[in-house]
Structures are given as C-alpha cells and as structure tokens.
Amino acid sequence: MVLCGATLVPYYLDESGGWGVSISDLKKQLDGARSEGITVRGLVVVNPGNPTGQVLVRENQCEIVEFCRNENLVLLADEVYQENVYTDEKKFISFKKIARSMGFGEEDISLISFHSVSNGYYGECGRRGGYMEVTGFNSEVRKQVYKVASLSSCSNLAGQVLVSLVMNPPKVGDESYTSYREERDRIMLSLSRCAEAMVQAFNSLEGLTCSKAEGAMFVFPSVRLPKRAIAAAEAMNTKPDVFYALRLLENTGIVVLPGSVFGQVPGTWHFRCTILQQEENSCVIPHLKARSWLP
Incomplete structure (x- = not known):
C-alpha cells in the first residue's frame, strides 16, 4: 500500500x-x-x-x-x-x-x-x-x-x-500420516489450552478484560489505565498503551504489542499477546498481578 x-x-x-x-x-x-x-x-x-x-x-x-x-x-x-x-x-x-x-x-x-x-x-x-x-x-x-x-x-x-x-499434507494411507496427525493434534490442543488459560487469567486481573480466544494465535485484552498513568504517558508524548507496554517490558521482561499499532476505538486501550505452543512459557500472569510499576 x-x-x-x-x-x-x-x-x-x-x-x-x-x-x-x-x-x-x-x-x-x-x-x-x-x-x-x-x-x-x-x-x-x-x-x-x-x-x-x-x-x-x-x-x-x-x-x-x-x-x-x-x-x-x-x-x-x-x-x-x-x-x-x-x-x-x-x-x-x-x-x-x-x-x-x-x-x-x-x-x-x-x-x-x-x-x-x-x-x-x-x-x-x-x-x-x-x-x-x-x-x-x-x-x-x-x-x-x-x-x-x-x-x-x-x-x-x-x-x-x-x-x-x-x-499437500499427508493423506490417510500415507506412511507418514499417523505421525503427522499426532503432531498436528498435539500442537492444536496445546494452543487451545494456552488460549483458554490466558483468557481466564487476564479476566481475573484488576483492570483487564479479554474476549474469548476463538482462533488465530493472539488474545487482545482491554486494559483500563489509571489517570496518573495516562497523564504520565501524555507528559512523555507517548500513547497510553505504548507507555503501558514499555513499563511492562522494563519491569517484567514481558513483550506485548500496543493496540494503537492496529488502531482502536478512541479512549480504549489494548495490547496483543501471542499464544505460545509451549504451555510452560505462556504463564505471564504472576508478573501482571502486581501493577506497582504503573504510576
């Protein structure tokens, strides 16, 4: 474009x-x-x-x-x-x-x-x-x-x-079909469990709401930011969700993508979080519970 x-x-x-x-x-x-x-x-x-x-x-x-x-x-x-x-x-x-x-x-x-x-x-x-x-x-x-x-x-x-x-994936009767199907199903089940766990966890946190993850490999939680955080972002000439994402990275090491990158209804703030296949690597919630790193 x-x-x-x-x-x-x-x-x-x-x-x-x-x-x-x-x-x-x-x-x-x-x-x-x-x-x-x-x-x-x-x-x-x-x-x-x-x-x-x-x-x-x-x-x-x-x-x-x-x-x-x-x-x-x-x-x-x-x-x-x-x-x-x-x-x-x-x-x-x-x-x-x-x-x-x-x-x-x-x-x-x-x-x-x-x-x-x-x-x-x-x-x-x-x-x-x-x-x-x-x-x-x-x-x-x-x-x-x-x-x-x-x-x-x-x-x-x-x-x-x-x-x-x-x-042209392996078809029924092909020598590799069984192993292919087992690997595919294992990956899909893992992604599905991770998606459900992430949505439930985000919805359990103060200031966050998240719609059900139905497909793809992302969740897009809505975050309600304190007025002080919004003011701090404005003082830095930064969008509030970008400010949130940067503070999150600096204080927890967690990388998310601000919703303003994609466009969002004015006055709302989101971030995109990727669903990982490795379930043990998808548990970011303990770091998000404490919001002491926000103003």
Whole structure:
C-alpha cells in the first residue's frame, strides 16, 4: 500500500460483539472517505482475526460479501490462520465458499484469498512462503498480478517447498500420516489450552478484560489505565498503551504489542499477546498481578 502511494481507510471491529465486523461502521468509513475524494478500491478482512483472535460467524461473512458486491470493492481475505480455531461453536469458512454459497460467481465479486506457511499451527515464521488465489478479475489484471509476483530474480526455494507441503499434507494411507496427525493434534490442543488459560487469567486481573480466544494465535485484552498513568504517558508524548507496554517490558521482561499499532476505538486501550505452543512459557500472569510499576 505504501509503495503504491495508496491511502488507508481504517475501520473498527465491534468489541462488544465478539470483535465482529460492523457493516454500519464500514459504510460510515467508506462514505466519509469518498466525501474527501478518496477512491476506495478494496476491503481487507482478517479471519481468524489478528490481533483480536475472533472467528467470524457465517452471517457476518455474508454481510461483508454483500457489502463488497454492492459497493464494487475488491474483497481481500487474509485467511492465514484458518487451521487455528479453538471453539466448537464456530468453524472457519473461506470467503470464496461463502460467496459461492450465496450464488455469486466470478462475474459478481472480485476476491483475493491469502494463505501463508509463516502462520497457522506450523508457524514457520523464519521461512517465508505463501500463495494467493485471484478470482473475479479479467485476464489483463491477472497478467499484471503475475508480473508483480515475478519481479524477484531469485526464487525462495525453501518457502516454495513448504508451500507445497502445506497444500499437500499427508493423506490417510500415507506412511507418514499417523505421525503427522499426532503432531498436528498435539500442537492444536496445546494452543487451545494456552488460549483458554490466558483468557481466564487476564479476566481475573484488576483492570483487564479479554474476549474469548476463538482462533488465530493472539488474545487482545482491554486494559483500563489509571489517570496518573495516562497523564504520565501524555507528559512523555507517548500513547497510553505504548507507555503501558514499555513499563511492562522494563519491569517484567514481558513483550506485548500496543493496540494503537492496529488502531482502536478512541479512549480504549489494548495490547496483543501471542499464544505460545509451549504451555510452560505462556504463564505471564504472576508478573501482571502486581501493577506497582504503573504510576
């Protein structure tokens, strides 16, 4: 976006509604941008969510597809955490499947779906590789997409191998299927337990509330800061959640990402905390109980 000189038009998720996408807020932001002469081209949706860890319900996904179709927006579906779902109440459904189930074909909506080997339960963050599916575009646009993707003179061989493995995992009957399935299930169960434990722990602490972790690899607690802490942050010309994160790092060694990095409703403060597979490394709560390091 920065390289192309594009303009970001942000929108807020509905925290009270389980971090769902509010269509009325989307419309408000879209109309506001257009009134300022900004031509909005597309809508980015991350599902399961980063940084909020939510999984969108089917009805909300249908609303998003209908909104993009009516407003002639490209739907950019970041679905890199699609394997990471920790609740029986919801399941991951791709936006392409949603659109087709609504009777919309390629002529009705332009959709780009993304996946990556850096995320998901495999989490090969150090080996970059991924792919996208481009649908609903004419041949000339697709040619330009392939041209941009081919600019690099050196192929990322390790990343390509991993993408191939992600797209073609061991199947029933394969020699490695049993060990693959056991390892995958073990990782997913560990992540699920960590997610639940972190949410329960955060909700037990004074000044913190945290929505249920439904998917992805993050929780996004809301933190209520004392007036003195907010004043101290303002005196340092620093955002209050950044001030909180820095004090937390300096006094406990715990690293979190301030919510202002992602954008949040004015007057609210959050931080993103990563769910670790190693359960023994996810217990940060004792360090958070004592808030003596805040003003």
